[in-house]
Structures are given as structure tokens and as C-alpha cells.
Amino acid sequence: MADSPERTFEPRPSVCPFCGVGCGIEYAPKSGKATGWKAPVNERGEICPKGAAAFDVVDHEDRLTEPLVRENGRLVTASWDEAFARITDAFGGIVEEDGADALAFFASSNCTNEENYLLQKVARVLGTNNVDNCARLCHSSTVAAMQDRFGAGAMTNTLADLADADVFLVTGANPAEQHPIIFRSYLLPAIRDGTELVHVDPRTNDTTGTATLHLPVRPGFDIPLLNAMARVIVDEGLVDEAFLDDRVTDFETFREFLESVDVGENAALAGVDEGDLRTAARLYGEADRAAVFTGMGMSQHHCGTDNVHALLNLALLTGNVGERGTGVNPLRGQNNVQGAGDVGALPDVLPGYRSVLDADARRRVAEEWGTEPPSTPGLTEVELTHRFDETVRGAYVFGENPVVTEPNANRVADAFHAVEFLVVHDLFRTETAEYADVVLPGSSWAEKAGTVTNTDRQVMRMRPNADLPGDARRDLAVVSELGARLTDAAFDYEGPAAVFEELTRVSPIYAGMSYDAIGTDSLRWPYPEGASSGVDVLHADEFESGDDTAALVPVEHVDPVDPVADDELVLTTGRVLQHFNSGAVTRRSGTLMRMRGEDVLQIHPDDAAERDVDDGEVVRVENDRGDVTVRAEVTPAVRRGTVFATFHYADPLVNVLTPDELDPVANIPEYKHAAVRVTVTADA
Numbered sequence: 001m002a003d004s005p006e007r008t009f010e011p012r013p014s015v016c017p018f019c020g021v022g023c024g025i026e027y028a029p030k031s032g033k034a035t036g037w038k039a040p041v042n043e044r045g046e047i048c049p050k051g052a053a054a055f056d057v058v059d060h061e062d063r064l065t066e067p068l069v070r071e072n073g074r075l076v077t078a079s080w081d082e083a084f085a086r087i088t089d090a091f092g093g094i095v096e097e098d099g100a101d102a103l104a105f106f107a108s109s110n111c112t113n114e115e116n117y118l119l120q121k122v123a124r125v126l127g128t129n130n131v132d133n134c135a136r137l138c139h140s141s142t143v144a145a146m147q148d149r150f151g152a153g154a155m156t157n158t159l160a161d162l163a164d165a166d167v168f169l170v171t172g173a174n175p176a177e178q179h180p181i182i183f184r185s186y187l188l189p190a191i192r193d194g195t196e197l198v199h200v201d202p203r204t205n206d207t208t209g210t211a212t213l214h215l216p217v218r219p220g221f222d223i224p225l226l227n228a229m230a231r232v233i234v235d236e237g238l239v240d241e242a243f244l245d246d247r248v249t250d251f252e253t254f255r256e257f258l259e260s261v262d263v264g265e266n267a268a269l270a271g272v273d274e275g276d277l278r279t280a281a282r283l284y285g286e287a288d289r290a291a292v293f294t295g296m297g298m299s300q301h302h303c304g305t306d307n308v309h310a311l312l313n314l315a316l317l318t319g320n321v322g323e324r325g326t327g328v329n330p331l332r333g334q335n336n337v338q339g340a341g342d343v344g345a346l347p348d349v350l351p352g353y354r355s356v357l358d359a360d361a362r363r364r365v366a367e368e369w370g371t372e373p374p375s376t377p378g379l380t381e382v383e384l385t386h387r388f389d390e391t392v393r394g395a396y397v398f399g400e401n402p403v404v405t406e407p408n409a410n411r412v413a414d415a416f417h418a419v420e421f422l423v424v425h426d427l428f429r430t431e432t433a434e435y436a437d438v439v440l441p442g443s444s445w446a447e448k449a450g451t452v453t454n455t456d457r458q459v460m461r462m463r464p465n466a467d468l469p470g471d472a473r474r475d476l477a478v479v480s481e482l483g484a485r486l487t488d489a490a491f492d493y494e495g496p497a498a499v500f501e502e503l504t505r506v507s508p509i510y511a512g513m514s515y516d517a518i519g520t521d522s523l524r525w526p527y528p529e530g531a532s533s534g535v536d537v538l539h540a541d542e543f544e545s546g547d548d549t550a551a552l553v554p555v556e557h558v559d560p561v562d563p564v565a566d567d568e569l570v571l572t573t574g575r576v577l578q579h580f581n582s583g584a585v586t587r588r589s590g591t592l593m594r595m596r597g598e599d600v601l602q603i604h605p606d607d608a609a610e611r612d613v614d615d616g617e618v619v620r621v622e623n624d625r626g627d628v629t630v631r632a633e634v635t636p637a638v639r640r641g642t643v644f645a646t647f648h649y650a651d652p653l654v655n656v657l658t659p660d661e662l663d664p665v666a667n668i669p670e671y672k673h674a675a676v677r678v679t680v681t682a683d684a
Helices: 080-098 113-126 140-150 180-192 222-235 241-247 251-258 263-270 274-286 304-318 337-342 359-369 381-386 409-418 475-486 496-506 590-595 605-610
Strands: 024-028 033-036 068-071 074-077 103-106 167-171 196-200 213-215 290-294 328-330 394-398 421-426 438-441 450-453 458-462 569-574 600-603 618-623 626-634 642-646 674-680
Touching (some): 068 080, 080 103, 080 394, 080 421, 080 438, 103 113, 113 359, 113 496, 140 328, 196 274, 222 251, 222 263, 263 274, 304 328, 600 605, 600 618
Parallel strands (some): 167 290, 196 213, 290 328
Antiparallel strands (some): 600 642
């Protein structure tokens, strides 16, 4: 991409817009690509293929550069005043007739803390807690379990201190592909120095290649595996007695529960070798320091919260909490999925994860806003979508593409078609935008300033490397004007620094930070008011809940929602290195498309032979929710009985096959287990 006469590009230290690692990148004038700089996470300036291609979409010909409004069934260009007038009239009328709870606000894990903070403020000043972000679809169950037991739903440790671990237990994650700089710059050097890695995943992948031991668990059967590991740890005296005495409650009750756990039966149920399971338990239990990394393979289940509770039991039994090289460490997905939750873009918590039920928290916010937020928790993202054109009449979707990313996608498309008034605020005319009444052009990561918070709680600053295309406006200005037009509250901020300073006044976990102090470094939360620095390792002396102890919790196995018939296989989904999430951005990257241009269905050779499927052949994958056609990749990398595809593509849209039953605690959908039939297509 060369500089064009219409736009100016200038290198300034910023943050990669893709995964939650938070690598520093900036514009490279000679190549027109992104290059790394020595930032807090990628300290040597190293970046992955997605980061290197981050500028491919900034000057893309498909970028939205002016508002669109729907006229006679078609989206046509309009002025900003016309677009905002339509939003104000529609949303204002809905609130007047049915109240603010008839609106939905989808915040963005791809956008800054300041932008998300303002959007949740707009919703709450209007009078609704119906605000959520796509963290609901990836790690909400992890947050729910860790918040309940420990008092904080984020990584317990830092990337730097995890090198002190003797053992890494990686469950339902593939950091070598999904978080490559974390893997290559932090985990892999430790492994080469002797740290052992146990990998729990249905597939053999790049992470497995460095593992001491691989447990190819059946999708949906993590709890039997983890309970069996806990039984081995207790039976073989691998518990940390001192830690149990000082920091843990309900051990005897938990021991009684484990007496009903048969290690052999659970191993068979989980689809792993009993000897390997026992070896994994011993490796973890005997380690002086053992660190857990967990990903969406654990969280994206209708029992995802229980999955993580079972994982937390292992850490508590062995005392692997509160010290360097230990803990439970969720690897977050998008570059600001952590921050979007931190600043309150969730339906049940205010900035800093203070419950909307907490009267003191609401009063603290009211002192700043002049309006007290509502006390009734709002609906989650999938719940909101399910109520479109019923109790929810209008929606504002900011930097997200739920028509592709939500499960049971045919049902989702029908919902977006039915909703009375839809606003989409994005970079491109996405699949979701095709249902919109108003489309607002967004600003890319390279055109904005503000902060994002990475997976190990580091708050970092972004800086613009490019001016805006056409008549596009910066997202912060757009959300500010939305608030000014829809509410009577003050939304006249001079810029992201002013918004961040307001955030520190309402969020206890950011209270000691300042925008200027971040500089080109980072500040880590929790950073209490008056402190000289943030806290690196959580739960060292007491848990973030304020309690000295945490309880062990018996967790019973819950069967997957889709029963699997004799002729069916289990579909599980995930990412690949070269693409990201719904692909709304990476599908337009010429560099990445040349690297991987289409999706495939990984299928085990035995399953392929039973269905007369040859490698490279086009197959139909179907169930009662829908069907897709895709090329088969016959490989022993995926366990027998399971097939794997990514969720990056709008065609094939694999999420037409995934069920939308929700975890009862976190309301996360079941993405990792869908019963499907696989057949060769007639025209193959």
C-alpha cells in the first residue's frame, strides 16, 4: 500500500488491532506495511503475520467513507446530520413508547476503552443496561467462574513471570497459532529451558508439537477429565497441605465428592488414555510451580462456567495461585476484549466490574454522570438478538458482525431482518450492515488514539498513523455525538485523555492511572488510587474478592446439548493463524488471503473412509439448523469422531450449524460441540 495524495501516513507507536496479546506496531513508510516496535509485550519488536498485514485494510477500496441510510429498501449515501437525525428520531420514539430497555447496544472488543466506556454510558444514561460486547461469545464463562471464586476474571499472572513455571497446562487453547507472540516470546523459551507442557485439545496442532503430553479430549467432556486429574492429585498426596490450610475451604466436602470419581471411567468418557491422564495429573501436581492457560475450547460450552470451575479446583488443590509462574490465565481473543469488560460494556456490571445491583457503585457513577444508572441487569448479546422485534425494537452494533459470529446463524439473520431499527457502525459493509437502516463509517485502529487493555491486564496507548478516509469520523467523536443527541448528559470531551480521566474516577481498578503516565509503556490493573504501581500477580495475600480463602467446588459433568447419532460426527470450531474472528477485516487483506484462501473441514482418515470422503473433496456438512459445503482435509490431526472448521468465513458460514443453547450462568453459547452429518456432494 503506497501513500496516496488523499491520505497521509506517519509512523507512531500504536497497538495491533487483532488478538489480545497487544503487540506494538506502527507504519513502515518504505513498505507501506506494519512493523513492530519494542513495546511492553513484544519487547524485541517481533510481530506475527496478522500484525504485519494490519495496514492492508486501512486504505482498502471497500472502506466505508460516508454514512448510508436505507431508502426504498436500498442503502444510499447521506450526510452525517441526516444519519444522526434518523437515529435520534427512531431511538427517541422507541424509548418514548416502550422505554430504554427496548434498545440494545453492542459494544466492540476491537475498539478503545474510551469508545466502549462512552457507548455503555450512552446506554445507561438513556436508562438501560442492555449493553454487551463479543466477550460474551468467547470468555464470559471464564470470567464468571473466576470472578465468583477469586474475585477477578482476568489473568492471575503476567506474561513475564509465567516463565518461572515448571509446567504449563494448556486447556482448550492453541497459543502457537492464536497468540503467536505470547507463545514464541514467552512460552517457547521456557519450554526450551525445561518447562513441560501438557496440552488438552481435541486436535493436534502447532502447540501440541512442543508438548510433553497431549490429551485429545472429546469436545464437551472436559469436566470428567479435570475431575479425574483432581482425584489422582488427592489420592497420590500431591495437594499443597499448607495452602489448603491457609487459603482454601471445603476440602473435606470436595474429597468426598472425588470418592465417586472413577479415574478409568472418566478417562474413557473423556476419550483419553487413562495412563496419560494420570501422567498429566502427576506432572501438574508434582510441579513446584504450574501455570494454567485456558481458551475458548473450555469456555464456549453451555457448561463453560462449570468447565472453568473444575479447572480452578486443580489450581487450589496444588497451591498454584498467588505466586510467579502459577495461576489460571485466560488467553483473551480480540485486542481489547479485556478492556471492553473493564470499562463496563457488560449488562450486569459498571466500570471496574462493580455490580449494577451495588447501590454504592451506582452512586459513585451518578456523581460523575449526573444520572444514576439503572439497577436491573440488562440482557446479554445473544439474549438481545433472540428478542429482536419482540421486546427489543432497536439496536446499535459497533464494530461487530453478529450475523456471522453468533451461533445458529440462520436464526440470527432472521432476527436482524425483523428488528425495527438497526444502526451499524463499522469499517466495511459487513454481513450485519446489509440489514441496517443506518450505517456509520468507522475509524480503523490506525486512525485513532486511546487505550486498550491486553490479556495480562496491561493498559497501553494507541496513536494515529493515518488520517481519515473521505468523510469518515473518529469513532470517539461519533459515539460522543450519539450521546449528546440522545441524552441530556455531557458528552463534550476534548479527546480520549479526557474520557480516560473520567474512567479512572468511576473505576476502582483504574483509579491510580493517568493517560500521560502510560506513555509508550503500560500500566497494569488493579492500580488502586494512591498506589505507585499496579499489581502484577493477583491473589498473593488475599483474593481480589477481599476474602482470605476460596472454596473447592464439586462439579458434575453435563452432557453436550446435541446428542450424536451413529452416523454423525461432532463439529468443533476455532481459529487459524492467518485469519481473525468473523473475517470482516482479514478477508480483505491480500497478504492473508494469499496465505489461506478458503476454509477446510478437518476429518480423521477413519471417519473419511467410512463416508467415502477423499482428501480435497467437496463435502456437505449439515444438521437440522443448516448446511454448508467445504473441502475436506483428511488428517489424523483431529481425533476420530470429531471434525474441525474455522468460524472466519461468511461463506461457508459454519455458524449456521452451531447450537445457541446458553450457559445458565454466563449466557455463553455452545460453539464447540455440534452434531453434524458429513457427505460427499453430488457435484464433487
